[in-house]
Amino acid sequence: MKYKAILFDMDGTLLDTLADMVSAVNHILSVHGWPLRTTEEVRTFVGNxxxxxxxxxxxxxVTGEDFETVLTEYRDWYQAHNCVDTAPYAGIPAVLAALDAAGIKTAVVSNKPDATTKTLAARFFPGLPAFGQRDDVPPKPSPDLVFRALDTLGVAAADAIYVGDSEVDVATARNAGLPLAAVSWGFRGRQALAEAGAAVIVDTAAELLEVLR
Structure with a gap:
């Protein structure tokens, strides 16, 4: 294997979480009597x-204290309803199993709230370390979460690669000094990834595993 550690984004990379996020967003909007959002709108909203x-x-x-209240409502609702339709993308469990068998360290680095990131990782990928967004750590594309994950794994940035599906992930890898393997099956697609500067874009989990080997 080329790398000692592989860091994965979560939404749109390991897990198809879009339907549950759309449901959570629209639940909050509906409760307050605000216009609902389409799936395609929410697809473009996520990532940060x-x-x-x-x-x-x-x-x-909706600003100030009102916004903070609604944000808390969303986080609480989504945390309680984040596994209704969410599932791993095809081939992802096999990729993680192959990496584990080869002795490669892996972890999730996500802009999802830390509690939700850990909940989903434990549900779908038991034992996979997970690092989500926290108030004391800047979100991606800041490299801080990447460095925290690598420090926990005990692996230098020179021996790691980042895997993601969005322009945020392209920038995160660049800011952390890591190579990137971008996946086209997520929330942005091949064209957006290429325009963001991704040099390596794969279309299937099998292709991803070949890039990582």
């Missing part, structure tokens, strides 16, 4: 964490 998601989804008149 729950705060940015709700900033994009809510009416612009």
């Amino acid at each position: 964490g729950a705060r940015r998601l709700m900033e994009r989804a809510l009416p612009p008149t």
Whole structure:
């Protein structure tokens, strides 16, 4: 194997979480009587964490303390309803199993709230270390979470690669000094990834495993 550690984004990379996020966003909007959002709208909103998601989804008149209250409502609802339709993408469990068998360290680095990131990782990938967004750590594309994960794994950046599905992940890998393997099956697609500067883009889990070997 080329690498000692492989860090994965979660949404759109390991797990198809879009339907549950759309449901959570629209639940909050419905409760408050605000216009609902389409799946394609929410697809473009995600990638920068729950705060940015709700900033994009809510009416612009929702600000200050009102926004913070609604953001908490969203986080609480999603944390309680994040496994309704969420599932791993095809071939991902096999990729993780192959890496584990080869002795390669792996972890999730996500802009999802830390509690939700850990909940989903434990549910679908038991034993996989997970690092989500916290108030004391800047979100991606800051490299801070990447460095924290590598430090926990005991692996230098020179021996690691990042895997993600969005322009945020392209920038995160660049900021951390890591190579990137971008996946086209997530929330952005091949064209957006290429435009963001991704040099390596794969279309299937089998292709991803070949890149990582």
